Amino acid sequence: MITIDGLSVSFGAVQALRGVSMSAETGKITAVLGANGAGKTTLLRTISGLKEPATGSIRMDDRSLIHERPENIARMGVGHVPEGRGVIGEFTVEENLRLGAMMAKVPLQAGLDEQYEQFPVLGERRKQHAAKLSGGERQMLAMARAMIAKPSVLLLDEPSLGLAPLVTAQLMHTIHDLCGSNNLTVILVEQNASSALRIADHAVVLHLGRVVANDVAANVAANEDLRQYYLGMVE
Amino acid sequence: MMDPILTSRIMSDVLGGLTNGVMYGLVALSLVLVWRSTGILNFAQGAMPMFATYLGMGLLSYHLSYWPCVAISIVAGFAIGGVTERVLVRSLYGKPEINPVVVMVGFLIVLEAVASAIWSTTPRGLPSPFSPIDWQIGGKPFGLSDFTLYEIVTGVIVMVAVAALFRFTKLGLQLRAAALAPEVSRLLGVRVGRMLTLGWMLSTAVGTITTVLVASNYFTGLTPQVMDSIFAFGFIAAAVGGLDSPVGALVAGVSLGIILQFVSDYLNSNAIIIVALIFLIVSLMVRPSGLFTKSSARRV
Numbered sequence: 001m002i003t004i005d006g007l008s009v010s011f012g013a014v015q016a017l018r019g020v021s022m023s024a025e026t027g028k029i030t031a032v033l034g035a036n037g038a039g040k041t042t043l044l045r046t047i048s049g050l051k052e053p054a055t056g057s058i059r060m061d062d063r064s065l066i067h068e069r070p071e072n073i074a075r076m077g078v079g080h081v082p083e084g085r086g087v088i089g090e091f092t093v094e095e096n097l098r099l100g101a102m103m104a105k106v107p108l109q110a111g112l113d114e115q116y117e118q119f120p121v122l123g124e125r126r127k128q129h130a131a132k133l134s135g136g137e138r139q140m141l142a143m144a145r146a147m148i149a150k151p152s153v154l155l156l157d158e159p160s161l162g163l164a165p166l167v168t169a170q171l172m173h174t175i176h177d178l179c180g181s182n183n184l185t186v187i188l189v190e191q192n193a194s195s196a197l198r199i200a201d202h203a204v205v206l207h208l209g210r211v212v213a214n215d216v217a218a219n220v221a222a223n224e225d226l227r228q229y230y231l232g233m234v235e
Numbered sequence: 236m237m238d239p240i241l242t243s244r245i246m247s248d249v250l251g252g253l254t255n256g257v258m259y260g261l262v263a264l265s266l267v268l269v270w271r272s273t274g275i276l277n278f279a280q281g282a283m284p285m286f287a288t289y290l291g292m293g294l295l296s297y298h299l300s301y302w303p304c305v306a307i308s309i310v311a312g313f314a315i316g317g318v319t320e321r322v323l324v325r326s327l328y329g330k331p332e333i334n335p336v337v338v339m340v341g342f343l344i345v346l347e348a349v350a351s352a353i354w355s356t357t358p359r360g361l362p363s364p365f366s367p368i369d370w371q372i373g374g375k376p377f378g379l380s381d382f383t384l385y386e387i388v389t390g391v392i393v394m395v396a397v398a399a400l401f402r403f404t405k406l407g408l409q410l411r412a413a414a415l416a417p418e419v420s421r422l423l424g425v426r427v428g429r430m431l432t433l434g435w436m437l438s439t440a441v442g443t444i445t446t447v448l449v450a451s452n453y454f455t456g457l458t459p460q461v462m463d464s465i466f467a468f469g470f471i472a473a474a475v476g477g478l479d480s481p482v483g484a485l486v487a488g489v490s491l492g493i494i495l496q497f498v499s500d501y502l503n504s505n506a507i508i509i510v511a512l513i514f515l516i517v518s519l520m521v522r523p524s525g526l527f528t529k530s531s532a533r534r535v
Contacts, residue, residue, distance in 0.1 A: 048422060074424035086419040088412060099412050102405060103424040145423070 001026050002047065002153055002185055007056030009039075009046050009209075016042040018209040019056070024202070026152075029179050029186040031200035031217060033193045033231055038206040040189040041083055044155045047187070048080040049073040060153060075103055079151030083158050085142040089131030093122050093141055096130055100145030115144040118178075136167040140174075147178060153185045154178070160192045168192065172199045193231040197221040205230050247369075247378025248496045254383045255468075256492020257390035261445040262462070262469025263476060263484035264397065265438040270478040272414040272434030275324060278339040280469075281462030282346035283319060284442030287311035288450060288457060289354050291443075292361055301364050305447050309440050316439025320432045350459035358456030367453040386448045393444055394485055397437070401481070410434055468495070471511050475518040477525020487518075487526065 002024040009017040017039045024030035032040050045051040047058055049070035058065040065073055074080070087096050094112070101111045116123030119140045125133065130141060139159055146154060156175065160168040176199040179186045190196035197203060203220040205213035213226050220226055262280065269277045277283075291308025295301070323342065327335045365385045369376035401407035412420040413430035421427050442462075449465055450457035472491050476483025491514060495507045502510075518526060 050418065050421070070418075070421040071424050071426050074422055080422045082419065082422065086416065086422070088416050088419065090415055091412070095408060098405075099408055099420070099425070100423055102409065149424070 001061055002187065003057075003059045004043075004047070005057045007043070007046065007058065008054045009042050009051055010054050016209050017046070017053070020206070020209070020211055022204045022211060022214055024153075024185050024187050026185050027179065027183045028201040029176065029188055029199055031193075031196040031203045032187060032189045032206060033191075033196060033203060033220075034206035035230065035232065036191070037208070039209040040206055041157055042209075043206070044080065044082075044157050044187065044189055047073075048078055048155060074149075077150075077152040078155065079146035079149060079153065080155040081139075081142045081146050081157060081159065083161065085138045087130040087133075087138050087141050087145070089129060092127055092129055093133070094126040096141055096145050097122070097126075097148055100148045103149045105150065111148045111150075115148050118147070118174075119144050135162050136164075136171070139163065139171060143174070143178070147182070150182075151184070153187070155187050155189075157189045158191060159188070160190060160195055168195055172196070175199060193227075194221075243372070243375045243377070244500070247376065248500050249493060250378040250383065252493030252496030253489060254386050254492070255496060256489035257387055258445055258449055258465055258488075259468045259472045259492050260485040260488025261390055261393060261441060262465055263473035263488045264394065264481055265442040265445070266469065266473040267476075267478055267481050267484045268397075268434055268438035268441065270473075271481075272410065272431055273320075273324065273328065275327065275335040275339070276478070277438070278336065279319075279343040279346060280438070280442055281446075281466030282343045282350075282459075283315050283439050284312055284446040285457075285459060285462050286346050286350055287315050287439065287443045288446040288461075289350055289459075292359075292447070292450070292457060293354070295362070301362055308443050308447055312440040312443030313436045316436040317432050319439070320435035324435065325428075325431075347459045354459070356458055356460070358458050359450075360453070360456045361447075361451045363451040363453065382452065386452075389444065389448060393441060397441065398481065400437075406433075410437075467508075468492075468511060471515045475515055475526060477528025480525060480527035483525055483527025 004023065005021050007017050007020040008015065020043060032043060034040055042051060046053050047065065049065065049068050053066065060076060060078065063076065091099070097112055097115060098108065101108050104111050121137055122141055122144055125137070130138065133141060159171055159175070163171065172195050175186065175188065178184060188196055188200060197217050197220060200217040203213070203215060203217045204211055205220065205226055207230050212230060213220055213223070266277060266280050269275055269280065288308045290311040292304045294304050294307060323338065327338060363382055365381035367380050367382045369378060369380050371377060401411055409420070409425045410430050410433060413425055413427045414434070417427045446462055449455055450461050455461065468491060469488065472488035473484050476487030491511060494514065495511060498507050498510045
């Protein structure tokens with residue numbers, strides 16, 4: 001479980017997060033929604049240690065993540081699939097997965113087999129350079145690379161970005177399955193609010209760095225004001 | 236049928252060029268290792284291994300034999316590379332590209348001056364365990380000796396070992412990942428700072444092996460400037476092959492060595508630097524980012 005309390009983050013004079021408090025429960029998907037510049041990506045980067053907060057706390061179960069280096073946070077079991085997927089194009093599919101498996105406690109081959117079973121297309125393209133994969137395949141690779149390390153927390157930043165609607169639907173289904181079968185704590189940052197709300201248990205809406213809604217996903221999806229003013233979901 | 240004397244001369248040039256080319260290739264490889272991991276062109280890449288070689292081979296004066304001194308030189312190379320990265324280079328990351336160039340040129344001058352002050356500029360002969368006398372075939376010198384074979388075999392072993400490290404080991408995977416995508420690597424638990432230090436250590440150790448081979452040559456000896464000309468040709472090889480490409484560095488290094496050997500034999504030994512520069516200019520005109528590199532051109 002991730003618990004965030006009073007988190008503020010600045011980029012010089014610009015305050016990206018202003019006293020954000022929220023939690024993400026184990027085995028549940030928490031969607032973080034909002035328009036461009038709401039602070040969603042900054043929130044994930046702060047959780048994974050890439051950005052140092054000005055104030056506030058972040059805890060994973062009973063361990064503080066504040067002032068920890070990103071590599072240490074990764075080793076604690078936080079997987080982060082960054083915006084743009086972050087696959088290494090010069091590496092083959094298998095090399096990307098081997099890199100992800102560096103922190104895994106299971107044998108490499110068992111981890112690879114498991115991911116190839118979950119994402120069969122990656123098995124077919126294991127020797128291919130990641131730069132040659134389609135957007136959807138790259139997203140699968142990014143998720144498989146995070147999952148092979150057996151994280152307890154998975155941070156996903158705009159996984160549907162640039163994907164066709166059908167691929168996005170499949171991807172959301174996969175995220176839902178992964179969360180359930182691995183008892184993962186998932187924090188899903190999305191601009192595509194309708195897709196995210198379909199699979200999320202809980203939703204947090206950010207606007208200009210502040211939390212404007214923090215409720216179960218069904219309630220957020222049903223709230224006309226939130227849909228219209230903050231999520232751009234005009235009927 | 237080809238004249239046996241001409242055949243022997245060509246064979247001798249190819250083997251001589253191959254020996255020099257392996258040295259250029261190793262220097263180019265060490266430059267590429269640092270460039271790929273930190274984006275810095277290390278102009279002290281000849282001087283740092285020279286210093287390590289003096290530290291290690293200097294123990295010959297204390298009645299230590301050749302091989303332990305070589306091992307100590309390599310360890311000193313690892314240490315100098317690591318300390319340089321931590322103390323001098325780390326503050327240069329993210330700075331304008333001219334800053335590391337100026338600092339590393341300054342470091343080169345300082346190291347050579349300090350080495351001259353401590354060990355003098357008089358060449359110090361190293362007692363190579365291999366004979367420099369050319370083998371004979373039919374009473375004619377063949378262009379290969381025990382010593383040149385030692386240089387070639389060692390060079391090839393180092394190249395294969397570096398390639399295997401990068402291709403087949405966990406450490407190599409992390410070194411490559413840290414260089415290509417530092418932020419993503421950190422998110423996957425890779426200790427990027429440690430990998431950058433290791434990259435410098437490895438590069439200086441490879442440079443030290445090259446320096447030991449060059450300085451062990453009966454006709455060269457160890458001086459503070461021993462690597463200056465080799466560095467220049469290694470630099471040209473790295474630029475031609477592509478600063479991002481270890482394979483390119485090696486192929487360009489060996490090719491340059493063989494071309495220059497023929498130039499020296501059939502034209503004039505003074506023409507080799509001119510030909511080397513023409514080789515560089517033409518190659519960069521054809522492919523500005525290097526013949527083997529996959530990335531786009533980068534300002535240096």
